[in-house]
Amino acid sequence: MSAAARFSFNHATAKFWDQREAVEACARAGAGIGLWREPLQEMGVEATAKLVQDAGVEVTSLCRAGFFTDPTAAALEDNRRAIDEAAAVGAPTLVLVSGGIPENGTIDSAREGVKEALAQLAPYALERGVTLAIEPLHPMFASDRCVVTTLAEALDLAAPFAPEAVGVVVDTYHIWWDPQVWQGIARAGREGRIASFQFADWITPLPAGVLTGRGQLGDGCIDFKRYLAEVDAAGFTGPIEVELFNDALWARPGAEVFQETRAAFERVVA
Amino acid sequence: MSAAARFSFNHATAKFWDQREAVEACARAGAGIGLWREPLQEMGVEATAKLVQDAGVEVTSLCRAGFFTDPTAAALEDNRRAIDEAAAVGAPTLVLVSGGIPENGTIDSAREGVKEALAQLAPYALERGVTLAIEPLHPMFASDRCVVTTLAEALDLAAPFAPEAVGVVVDTYHIWWDPQVWQGIARAGREGRIASFQFADWITPLPAGVLTGRGQLGDGCIDFKRYLAEVDAAGFTGPIEVELFNDALWARPGAEVFQETRAAFERVVA
Numbered sequence: 460m461s462a463a464a465r466f467s468f469n470h471a472t473a474k475f476w477d478q479r480e481a482v483e484a485c486a487r488a489g490a491g492i493g494l495w496r497e498p499l500q501e502m503g504v505e506a507t508a509k510l511v512q513d514a515g516v517e518v519t520s521l522c523r524a525g526f527f528t529d530p531t532a533a534a535l536e537d538n539r540r541a542i543d544e545a546a547a548v549g550a551p552t553l554v555l556v557s558g559g560i561p562e563n564g565t566i567d568s569a570r571e572g573v574k575e576a577l578a579q580l581a582p583y584a585l586e587r588g589v590t591l592a593i594e595p596l597h598p599m600f601a602s603d604r605c606v607v608t609t610l611a612e613a614l615d616l617a618a619p620f621a622p623e624a625v626g627v628v629v630d631t632y633h634i635w636w637d638p639q640v641w642q643g644i645a646r647a648g649r650e651g652r653i654a655s656f657q658f659a660d661w662i663t664p665l666p667a668g669v670l671t672g673r674g675q676l677g678d679g680c681i682d683f684k685r686y687l688a689e690v691d692a693a694g695f696t697g698p699i700e701v702e703l704f705n706d707a708l709w710a711r712p713g714a715e716v717f718q719e720t721r722a723a724f725e726r727v728v729a
Numbered sequence: 730m731s732a733a734a735r736f737s738f739n740h741a742t743a744k745f746w747d748q749r750e751a752v753e754a755c756a757r758a759g760a761g762i763g764l765w766r767e768p769l770q771e772m773g774v775e776a777t778a779k780l781v782q783d784a785g786v787e788v789t790s791l792c793r794a795g796f797f798t799d800p801t802a803a804a805l806e807d808n809r810r811a812i813d814e815a816a817a818v819g820a821p822t823l824v825l826v827s828g829g830i831p832e833n834g835t836i837d838s839a840r841e842g843v844k845e846a847l848a849q850l851a852p853y854a855l856e857r858g859v860t861l862a863i864e865p866l867h868p869m870f871a872s873d874r875c876v877v878t879t880l881a882e883a884l885d886l887a888a889p890f891a892p893e894a895v896g897v898v899v900d901t902y903h904i905w906w907d908p909q910v911w912q913g914i915a916r917a918g919r920e921g922r923i924a925s926f927q928f929a930d931w932i933t934p935l936p937a938g939v940l941t942g943r944g945q946l947g948d949g950c951i952d953f954k955r956y957l958a959e960v961d962a963a964g965f966t967g968p969i970e971v972e973l974f975n976d977a978l979w980a981r982p983g984a985e986v987f988q989e990t991r992a993a994f995e996r997v998v999a
Contacts, residue, residue: 560950566906599869601906602950603933612908636836636871638882663873667937680830680872 460696462687462728467491467519469657469702470498472720476713478502479510484717486514493520493657493700494548496541504547511548519698520592520655521545525555527576528569528606529562538580546587552654553584554592554628559603569606573616577625585624592654593617594628597636599669610634610643617652626654629690630702632673635661635681641689648693656690657700658683658724666706673703676723683727699724730966732957732998737761737789739927739972740768742990746983748772749780754987756784763790763927763970769814778818789968790862790925791815795825797846798839798876799832808850816857822924823854824862824898829873839876843886847895855894862924863887864898867906869939880904880913887922896924899960900972902943905931905951911959918963926960927970928953928994936976943973946993953997969994 468490470481478498485492492511499507499521511518524541527534538555545553557573560566577591584591593613596605607613613627627647634640647653660679665672676683687699701720708716738760740751748768755762762781769777769791781788794811797804808825815823827843830836847861854861863883866875877883883897897917904910917923930949935942946953957969971990978986 565952566950570908597868598906599867599935599939602931606906608906609908636868636876636878638840638879661872664938665869665935668934669869669939680836682835 462699463725464489465697465699466721466724467493467517467698467700468717468720469493469522469700470495471522472701472703472708473713473716474709476716478507481713481717482510482514482516484714485516488717488721490721491517491519491698491700493522493702494518494550495522496524496544499544499548504544508548517698518548518550519700520552520554521548521550522554523556524553526558528558528560528572529564530572530576530579535576535579538576539583542580542584542587542589545589550589552590552592552626554594554655556594556596557605557607559601559606566601566606573607577616577620581620581624585621590623590654591625592628593625594630595633597633609637609639610647611639614643614646614650614652618650622651626652628655628657629653630657630659631681631683631686632657632659632661644689644693648690648695653690653693653695655700656695656697657702658686658727659701659703671704671706671709673705675703675705675708675720676701676727687728732969733995734759735967735969736991736994737763737787737968737970738987738990739763739792739970740765741792742971742973742978743983743986744979746986748777751983751987752780752784752786754984755786758987758991760991761787761789761968761970763792763972764788764818764820765792766794766811766814769818774814774817781818787968788818788820789970790822790824791818791820792824793826794823796828798828798830798842799834800842800846800849805846805849808846809853812850812854812857812859815859820859822860822862822896824864824925826864826866827875827877829871829876836871836876843877847886847890851890851894855891860893860924861895862898863895864900865903867903879907879909880917881909884913884916884920884922888920892921896922898925898927899923900927900929901951901953901956902927902929902931914959914963918960918965923960923963923965925970926965926967927972928956928997929971929973941974941976941979943975945973945975945978945990946971946997957998
């Protein structure tokens with residue numbers, strides 16, 4: 460399959476676009492879609508499942524669960540619900556963002572919490588045919604959003620579990636700076652852990668709060684062809700999601716953002 | 730020497746404070762000072778050397794050279810000048826921030842540029858008794874300010890040179906998120922490379938541009954006592970500089986910021 464044919468549109472790239480319209484646009488373009496739980500829940504699990512099935516669109520992932528550095532019963536219950544949602548809509552992968560440092564905790568204690576949560580959730584996910592995908596986020600999010608910061612760390616967390624139960628997300632935006640990134644991708648492939656492959660570009664200056672500064676593909680410093688080649692060489696040939704959190708994109712009509720993003724994707728992989 | 734007695738005030742913490750007043754405040758408090766090149770050049774190298782000597786203040790480092798990912802003759806010449814300045818004012822250490830990705834370069838080519846620049850500068854520094862201290866910056870600066878992002882990477886860059894010529898900066902603000910940070914500090918000690926030890930706290934939300942969001946000690950999530958213990962265990966017992974880039978601090982009178990910072994330092998190491 461050509462790289463261009465592997466395009467999947469993550470709904471967060473056009474965050475305020477109606478889920479039905481997004482799915483239908485993906486169907487027309489032959490693209491996959493990465494769904495998000497909030498619009499899914501708003502439409503309903505069954506209705507969303509029917510929507511993607513009727514449209515014939517491949518759901519490449521469901522975003523997002525996790526936030527279990529303090530693995531309370533409520534946090535685990537919400538993650539089990541997310542696994543059920545992923546199974547119901549046919550998403551092979553549930554993306555997990557670990558959460559930040561809990562009140563009165565440290566980054567070390569938070570990392571222990573993640574281990575504990577994964578041990579609780581992995582069997583449940585495996586039974587339902589959903590792979591939990593640990594997403595290392597850029598270290599600028601380490602205190603308030605995700606204590607998992609590198610592919611190596613995510614792979615160490617995944618190691619106790621079967622690859623079908625726990626994998627990792629390779630998202631260019633979060634890992635591009637890592638001097639060990641190529642080794643990390645090769646290891647992720649060797650260990651059969653690449654559960655999701657996502658593109659976003661790195662641009663500066665970063666906006667206040669830094670969450671919504673992800674660049675359109677080609678606007679920043681990331682060498683997507685190199686990532687494509689390294690991930691291919693690591694044996695992953697599945698869908699490539701484009702997920703951009705970007706205030707300027709969010710302010711524009713979803714259909715327009717979809718076309719622009721797809722064109723940008725085709726340019727950077729060509 | 731008690732931890733409190735190791736306090737050094739980095740001039741950037743009160744960026745707009747007159748250099749003479751800063752040095753005199755450090756003298757009265759028995760503190761060291763980390764100088765910056767701009768105020769030093771403004772006063773003049775000889776006058777600054779006389780100022781610190783007359784005041785009996787220990788210069789713990791000179792900030793900042795580097796910016797040589799594209800190691801042009803001009804960039805190298807400016808670094809040689811910085812080495813001369815450090816030697817003239819008795820700074821044992823010159824802090825180097827590598828610079829970001831040059832026009833038409835990649836992060837990999839930028840890292841090669843750093844290697845080349847260090848090879849050019851190390852002998853010059855060694856002859857003048859100045860240690861070049863490679864500072865890994867937080868990965869949120871990797872594209873536009875510093876392609877060196879971890880202690881491990883900085884130590885690999887330093888490895889070809891004598892420890893007296895090239896060391897590393899251990900700055901809590903930049904490395905606290907790293908899952909390998911304790912191993913990195915232990916290795917830096919073993920290899921005799923800790924040339925500077927700096928404190929700043931990590932707070933969120935980050936401001937736009939992210940440069941000036943460093944927290945006062947104790948306001949964020951960094952466990953300074955643990956850093957102190959690990960760096961002590963690694964065999965470094967030299968000065969500890971507090972360097973905060975923070976718009977709110979910069980807007981206040983330097984003398985007040987100095988007292989507050991010294992008190993915060995004493996609290997977090999007590």
